[in-house]
Amino acid sequence: MSGFWSWFIITLVVLNIAGCAWLLWWTAKRRPGDPAPEQTSHYWDGDITEYNKPLPKWWINLFWLTIIFAIGYLAWYPGLGNFAGYGGWTSAGQHDADVAAAEARMAPVFARFQGRSIDDLANEPDAVALGRSVFGNFCATCHGSDARGARGFPNLADGSWNWGGTPDQILTSILDGREGVMAPMGAVLGSEQAITEAVVYTQSLSGRRVDPQLAAAGRSRFMVCAACHGVDGTGNPALGAPDLTDGVWTYGGDFDSIRHSIVHGRHGQMPAHGPIIGETRARLVGAYLWSLGQDTPARE
Template sequence: MSATWSWYVIALLALNILGIAWLLWWTARRRPGDPKPEDTSHYWDEDITEYNKPMPRWWINGFYLAIAFGIGYLFWYGGLGTYQGYSQWSSAREHERDKAARNATLAETFRAYDGAPIPQLAADPAARALGQSIFANTCATCHGSSAQGAIGYPNLADDIWHWGGEPERILQTVMDGREGVMPEWGKVLTGIGGDNAVDYVIAYVRTLAAPGKSLQNDYLASTGKKLYDGVCVACHGVDGKGNTELGAPDLTDDYWLHGSSTASLRETIVNGRHGVMPAHAELLGETRARLVAAYVWSLSNRPAPAGSASAANSEPAR
């Protein structure tokens, strides 16, 4: 706030306070010539009379005390422009202090799980319950309370992982986030294969989930394969298995992040997709991120008994 605005706020507050005090003083005093309190000429039902009496002195003094309290409050806590107040209090500092205290309590709660291997945490019911609670508070907004996702948000309860399903890969996803980009290929494909090029590619992509299907008598799919091999193979691979380093999905399964309809596939190819998983390292910290990663990993991996050698060293079957 500039000095000009600061003085403007101070002047406005001062005028309001002085105006209220003057109005209270002016309306509370009686002047010579004022009619008697009972001389209002307002009567109802013959025996009900309206009086015009001043407020009791204790009530008026209460208003003055409230004004004095307001002035003291402004000087103590601030509110006069850029003046911070004698106490130097601010809601931001109070929030940071309370946050630090809560974080200390949380750190003590989670200390037992610091650095623990994710399979080991997944095998511990208490740790898994903590991870589920963190998931419900942080991740369920996008992935759903059951972690089964929605259109555009991955299902975390199956065994399909666009960025890899190994424990440390899941932890990396939670900590650092992911950004998946499917470029716009509509104009490129049309320029290479004509107006129906996108439909040719869609026809071929659908055959990838049907191993052994012959393309010999399928003009659309066979034409689409040539276009796929020239454009799509760089990310999704020759066999369509995708690339977890790039987040390129496997096209040979029956899972479609944005839907499997022809309209949805056409939208994906023509206009591309841009998916962002936010980084949660700063929000959760390493231990809580590890716990939620363990919970997510456990959804598609049966945890080994806690304390066993396999619990510390197991890798998921993918």
């Protein structure tokens, strides 16, 4: 926070406290020259008039105690601009302390899974169940509670892996994250006809029924894509280039979706979760995903 805004907040807080104290002092008792109750001409319910019901002393003292408490609170805890308070408390420090305490409580639960391979953990029901729980907390926002993803977020339960589906590759994806970039190829292909042919040929790679003449013409167009996806379209896990023959489409396999991918490109990023959940939890999540992908055919 800049010095200006720090002093602005300090001034605002001090003025508010001082204003409350002044208002309490000013209204706590009658002043010389105040009219008598019967002289105000303000009556309610017949016999209730102004100035005849002053606040009890204990009530006024409670207001003063509230002001004193507020001053003490602002001295001990942060609340006056950049002043950190004499107590040294911060929300970040409290968060870190709570996390450390929770980690200490959970350490025995995760200890027996530490360092074990994903495929080994996948054979243990307790590990898979724990991995599903961790997945639900940290991964379901993007990939869905059932790990089947959504448009733009890969299905992790179908056995199709853009970056490779070995235990080590899955663990690397979770720990370090991935960034997939599909370059826009509209300008490279040049014409709308060429783009259409490339789209139709791409659809044909997964066995779809398409116009055979457009698909045949698109084969040569596809050569600009072969550097990443391979001549046969089966992809390249080292680059995260998807297999275009398995019928699995992260952004949709209809004509318009594929056309958009080719013309405008795509950019997807999987954030690194190693710093967030640690290696043992990452292994458990990997075991859960590995168990989902076994003997599961790729879906159209």
